[in-house]
Amino acid sequence: MTREEFDKQSLPKSDANVNLETFSRNRLRAMFNVEDFEIRDELQHDKGVDLFIEIKRNGNSTNLRFAIQLKATNSLAKNKDGSISYSIQIANLNYLLNDGFPAFYILYNKQEDTFYYERVQDIEAKLREKYKDTALPQSYTIKFKKLLDRNTIDSLRSEILSRGYLRRALNKELKLSEDGKELKQSIVIQEDQNIYSPKENIKFLERYGYILLNDGRFSEILDIEKKCHPAENTSASFHFICGTAAHYKGLHYDALRHFKMADKASNQLHTETNNMILYYRTHSKLNLGIINKDQSMGYMEALLDSDYLGLFLRLQKAFETWYISRDKASEKLARFHKEVDSVLSSPHCSESIKTTAESYVLSVEGHRINDQLLDDLIKFRDSMGMYSIGPDAIKKREEQIIKYNQHFAELKSKAQKDRNRFTYYAVCLNGIKILYTRTFYVHIILGMNTSTLTVTSTLSSEDKELLKEQAADTGQIALAYEEIGVSDNLIAALSQQYELLHFAGNFEEAASVLKNMEKLISDNEWHGLESKIAYLKNGGTSHEQFTEMVISNIYKAKERERQHDILRSEIEQMDIEDQEKKLSITGEKVYLQIFPLGNFCLPKENMNVIFDALNVSDIAKERILNVMGIGVKPILNAFRNPIVTEGPDGGFSAERVTGSLERIHKVRKDLRELGAYKI
Incomplete structure (x- = not known):
């Protein structure tokens, strides 16, 4: 080619x-x-x-x-x-x-x-x-x-x-049925591309949810709960677990929704679990402002006989009763320990309840040390610095403080070892509260000017540094509560931090903490806590309330002394008038020594009326007449009411009763009106 x-x-x-x-x-x-x-x-x-x-x-x-x-x-x-x-x-x-x-x-x-x-x-x-x-x-x-x-x-x-x-x-x-025409279970794809099976997640929470609750992993529970929708054939246990987690996270509406679902199958749950639902539901309603404190207390009373929860509530009530009681210290302390011992001897008492009981006992120990200190401070102030504590009392006080500090350290260590974060933080906050209270007791009692009714002294640099450290520690505990997600504890810790900062004079930092609390309450609709924050904001801190109480007591004491001066003056005036008057009693006369008013002469015919006015008992009347029968002047102690015997009957020791001077003034006035003369 x-x-x-x-x-x-x-x-x-x-x-x-x-x-x-x-x-x-x-x-x-x-x-x-x-x-x-x-x-x-x-x-x-x-x-x-x-x-x-x-x-x-x-x-x-x-x-x-x-x-x-x-x-x-x-x-x-x-x-x-x-x-x-x-x-x-x-x-x-x-x-x-x-x-x-x-x-x-x-x-x-x-x-x-x-x-x-x-x-x-x-x-x-x-x-x-x-x-x-x-x-x-x-x-x-x-x-x-x-x-x-x-x-x-x-x-x-x-x-x-x-x-x-x-x-x-x-x-x-994806798991298909044998014929391949349908899925064995539903699956959900989220916006973040996570894929999950609601059925498997529900099973997981039903199986492991109680463990997560005990570990305080509330956020984790709620994250899984979000992946359980659409929820089909959910059990009462599932709703109890999710409701409890929502309650601790402060999601109270979600908690109430879950508890309502759990109620539909409450027969599936143990009695104690149903009791816990009632307990959490009550607190959620209280925080939302649906019910008030008095209504919530009624629900709590109904739970006191429950096996486990009842023990916790009994401890709580025992402490609150001790704290507010005005009975003798020894009597109310004995009642407190009796109730604690009763709880500890219960066959249903768990290690967790025992630790809780120990924390309440520790709290009482700390408050009692502070109460004794307060009593000594008041005596020192009222004696104008002349009052002093003996060496034996000082030694005893030091031993009590050492014992408390040792108990405090041991309980913290135990809570850490048991990984019981709630008790650990509660013990720490309690210790901070005791130190804070002790500090403002000393500062306010010794720094109060009784003339101007104002605290004129300033906190020492050591006290300010201590309060600063306590506020920082409380802030860390609040962050831990926020991380765990326990709303009530979070607000309690922030409230304590606010008190510390306010007392230390760090008002800007205190205002920032308060603003944070207000935002949390507003964002989460915890309407039941709004009044608490409003109270705290308007002079409701512990040191402000204590200051008001001290001022009130001083004012009342001054007013009482002024009234007493008036009563003494009136008694003296009646004595002067009797001395200036000529004795004008006709008829037979009798003589009585009314302690501490002195000797009085009165018409014999008025003797029974005067005895009635003095509230002399029948036995005492008989003894008085016997003494008069042998020619001796009877002695009646007017401090006693009623007068139950003839004689000094304790003399001035009877004056310790509240209203003693008012009683003496009334007796002197009654004697005047019934024709008795002081001689």
Whole structure:
């Protein structure tokens, strides 16, 4: 064959469309970085996919891929909106949609040397919207408008990686029935692409929820609870666990909703668990302002006889009763310890209850030391510095403080060892409260100017530093409560921190803590706590209340002394008037010594009336008459009421009774009115 024949030989014609397809493929390949993508041609039995593009990540192939149906044109007229119309077959669209891989139509416009793209899912959505009431056509015209460039490719890469993660997680959770027509259990996909089975999560909480509650992992419970919707066939235990966690987190409306659901199957629960529901429900309602304190106390009284919860409530009541009682210290302390011992001897008393009992005993020890200190401070003040404590009393006090500090350290250590965070923080707060109280007792009692009724002294630098440290420690405990999610304890800790800062004079920091509490209460609708914060804000701190009490007591004492001066003056005036008058008693006279008023002369005929006015008992009357019968002047102690015997009967020791001077004034006045004269 000659060269001329070779050049003119008959050969298959080159297809312009094929050339354009090849050109567009090569141009498309150039847009994808080989370090991030692996492009594979679909060559064998092509049914509608031109290319598969696999994502690479950190130098590794991922098998996360997407399908491309590539179209190309030399030039097409653009629509008014700048888009390019191109027709596709519905069969091809369905083919691309049927697989789980993402798929795209890409159009190359050679005249512009530009690529456009559309997601097959978006195309189907528009198609279904247009033909929602009619059968689908055989073909559909796509309006390509989205430009494919480097930035778009990077965005698509991130999307494909996310879809790949979701697809793998979804495949793990998908469990089909034997015939493959339905799922064995429902699954839920969240916005953050987490996939879960409500049924499995419900089972998990029912099985392990009590352990999570005991560990104080309330947030974890509620995170799982969010993944239990739609909740089907939930048990009473499930709702008790979730309701309790919600209660501690301060989500009281959620708690009440769960407890209401638990009530529907309360027969599934142990009696003690139902008691706990009543307890938590009551506190949630109280915090929301649905019921008041008095109503809540009624519910609590009904639970005192329950096996476990009742023991805790009895300890709480025993401490509160001791704290507010005005009985003799020895009597109320004996009652407190008797109730504690009764709780500890119960067969239902757990280690947790024992630790709680020990914490209440520790609290009483601390308060008693403070009460003794307060008594000594008042005596020292009232004696104008002359009162002093003997060496034996000092030694005893020191031993009590050492014992308390040792008990405090041991209980903290025990709570840490048992991983009982609630008791540990409660013991720490109690210790801080005792020290805070002790500090303001000393400062206010010794610094109070009884003339101006104001505290004129300032806190020492040592006291300020101590209060600062206590406030910081209390703040850390509040953060721990916030992390655990126990609303009541959180507010209690913040309230204590506010008191410490306010007493130390750090008013800006105190205001910040108060603002935080107000926001927490407002955000969570804890309306039942609003009054507590308002009270705290308006002079309700412990040191402010104590200051008001001290001022009130001093004022009352001054007023009482003023009234006593008036009574003494009136008694003296009656004595003067008797001395100035001539004795005008006619008839038989009798003489009595009325202690401490002195000697009186009275008509014998008025003696019984005077005895009645003095409230003399029958036995005492008989003894008085016997003494008079032997010619001796009887003695009656007017401090006594009634007078039960003749004689001094303790003398001035009887004056210790409240109202003694008022009693003497009345006796003196009655003697005057009944015709008795002081001689």
